[in-house]
Amino acid sequence: MTNDVRNALAALATIAEPWQPHRLASINDYDLKVVKLEGEFVWHSHPETDELFLVLSGELTIQLRDRDVVLGPNDVFVIPKGVEHCPKADGPVQALLFEPQGTVNTGDVGGDRTQQVRELTA
Incomplete structure (x- = not known):
């Protein structure tokens, strides 16, 4: 992760598929992730951490x-x-997530929708 200025909307434009979080920046032990959302995800929880959606x-x-x-x-x-x-998103949504590094998107349930956080290419 660089110390360069990052633009959230430009980063979101590089993401092709929904439900695949990408790290925009890190601060201390937390990641700020950009993600596109559409459709319904899976029921889950994060037993060890809060999760912020913007x-x-x-x-x-x-x-x-x-x-x-x-x-x-x-x-x-x-x-x-x-x-x-x-x-759940009935149409396209763009969002920021703020959560501890290593937080899995499907929390405690896992499954085929589990994605490791990806690094942005742009």
Whole structure:
């Protein structure tokens, strides 16, 4: 990771597929990731860490077991550690995630949607 200025929207333009987080920057032991979201993900939790979503464009629904949280552009929501959730986007969404390095996107459930964080090529 370089110390260069990074542009989140330019980085998002290089991502071809949804649900594949890419590291934009790191600070201390945390990663700031850019990701495109579309469709429904998997129900999961992160037993050891909170997870922050910042929607840049589109509308994202974070399904929780007791309610749905709807986020639009510039909305931030923190999912507390251990809380089961399932992100869902009926249309294209661009977002930033802030979470500890090494956090797996599918949390405690794994499966074929699990992606290791990728490095941006541009």
